[in-house]
Amino acid sequence: MARRAAGRLEREESEDQAGRNERTAERSTRARSPETGDDRLRREAQAAVERAGTTGRRSRAKPPVERPPLSEAPARLPEPAAMLVRALGERAGRRAATRLDEAAREFDRENFDEARRILASIDQRAPDVAEVVELMGLSQYRLGRWHAAAKTLERFRSLTGGTEQHPVLADCYRAQERWTDVEALWEELRERSPSAALVTEGRLVAAGALADQNRIAEAVHLLERGWVVPKRPRPHHLRRAYSLADLYERSGATPRARELFDWLRRHAPDLADVVQRAEALG
Numbered sequence: 483m484a485r486r487a488a489g490r491l492e493r494e495e496s497e498d499q500a501g502r503n504e505r506t507a508e509r510s511t512r513a514r515s516p517e518t519g520d521d522r523l524r525r526e527a528q529a530a531v532e533r534a535g536t537t538g539r540r541s542r543a544k545p546p547v548e549r550p551p552l553s554e555a556p557a558r559l560p561e562p563a564a565m566l567v568r569a570l571g572e573r574a575g576r577r578a579a580t581r582l583d584e585a586a587r588e589f590d591r592e593n594f595d596e597a598r599r600i601l602a603s604i605d606q607r608a609p610d611v612a613e614v615v616e617l618m619g620l621s622q623y624r625l626g627r628w629h630a631a632a633k634t635l636e637r638f639r640s641l642t643g644g645t646e647q648h649p650v651l652a653d654c655y656r657a658q659e660r661w662t663d664v665e666a667l668w669e670e671l672r673e674r675s676p677s678a679a680l681v682t683e684g685r686l687v688a689a690g691a692l693a694d695q696n697r698i699a700e701a702v703h704l705l706e707r708g709w710v711v712p713k714r715p716r717p718h719h720l721r722r723a724y725s726l727a728d729l730y731e732r733s734g735a736t737p738r739a740r741e742l743f744d745w746l747r748r749h750a751p752d753l754a755d756v757v758q759r760a761e762a763l764g
Contacts, residue, residue: 546662549636552670556644562613569608578604585617594624612641623650628657645674649683656691664691682718686725693729702729711745720750731763739763 559565562582567575581600588597598621604614619634632654635647648671655663668688675681685704692701705726712719723746730739743760751757 544658544660544662546660546666547632547636549639549666552639552645552674553643557642559612559642562611565611566604566608569611574607578608582611582614582617585621589617589621589624592624594621597621598625609637610641612638615641616647619647620650623654628654632658645671645676645684646680649680649687652684652687652691656687656694659694661691661695664688679716679718682722686721689725689729693732698729698733702726702733702735705729715749720746720753724753724756727759731759736763 560568563576563579566578566582569575570578581604585597585600585604588594588600598618601614601618601621604611605618608614615634615638619631619638622631622634625631632651635651635654638647639645639651648667652664652667652671655661655667664687668684671684672681689701689704692698692704705722709722709726711723715723723742727739727742727746730736730742740760740763743756743763746753746756747760
C-alpha cells in the first residue's frame with residue numbers, strides 16, 4: 483500500500499486533481515452534511531467536536547472485512563441509464579432511470595427513507611448499477627444504519643474500483659468501532675489520492691477514529707502530516723484546521739491551538755465556535 487504514497491502525500495494540499503470523480507465525491511460530501519457554505523462548515527465542525535467527545539472507548543476487537551485489493555485504476559462504467567436498459571430492457575430500464583432521478587431528488591431534499599425505498603426496488607432488479615448502489619449506501623448512512631450502509635458501500639467499492647465513498651464508508655466503520663477497517667480504507671484512499679478535498683475527508687475520519695480510541699498524539703500527527711497553512715483556504719482546509727486545533731487543545735498544546743484558532747477566526751469567524759474558543763485561549 484505504501485508505494486508512491488509518500489510522494490503523493492507531500493503534494494496533496496497543493497495538487498487538487500479537479501474534476502476527477504467530481505460527481506460522486508460531491509455526493510459524498512453532501513451525504514456527510516447536506517448544507518452549503520458556512521452552515522455546512524459550522525455543522526461539520528460541531529459534529530467533529532461531538533464525535534470527539536467519545537474518546538477512550540474500549541471495545542472488543544472485531545475482525546476486519548475481507549476485501550480484494552483495488553485495481554490499478556477505477557472501472558470505466560457506462561451511464562446508469564444505459565446499464566439499466568441493458569439489465570431490464572428498454573421500457574423498464576428507462577422507467578428505472580426516471581425513478582433513480584426521483585431518488586436523487588429525494589436525497590437532496592433529505593427525504594432519505596423515501597430515497598432508500600425507491601432505490602431498493604431498482605437494486606433488487608439491477609444490482610450492478612453503481613449509481614443506484616452508491617445512493618442507496620449514502621441514504622442508509624444518513625439514516626444512521628451503519629451496518630447496512632457499510633455493506634452497500636463495500637458493494638460500490640467492488641463495482642467501481644474507486645475510492646469516492648471511502649470517507650463515508652470509513653465513518654460507518656468508525657461508528658461501529660471497527661478500527662482496523664477504518665485504517666485499511668484510509669490507506670487505500672491516500673494511496674489512490676484522488677483529490678485533496680477527498681483525501682482530507684478521509685484523513686479527518688481516520689484521525690477521529692484514533693481520537694475515539696484515546697490515541698490523541700497519533701491523531702494529531704495524522705492531521706499535521708503534510709499540513710501547510712493555505713493562502714486561500716477552501717472548505718476542506720478549514721475543516722482540517724478546526725479538527726487539528728481542537729486536538730491541540732485537548733492534548734495540552736495550548737499555544738498551537740491558540741495560533742490555529744486565531745487563524746480560523748480571521749478566515750472563518752462564523753465557523754462553529756471558533757470565536758469563543760479563540761477568545762477562551764486568549
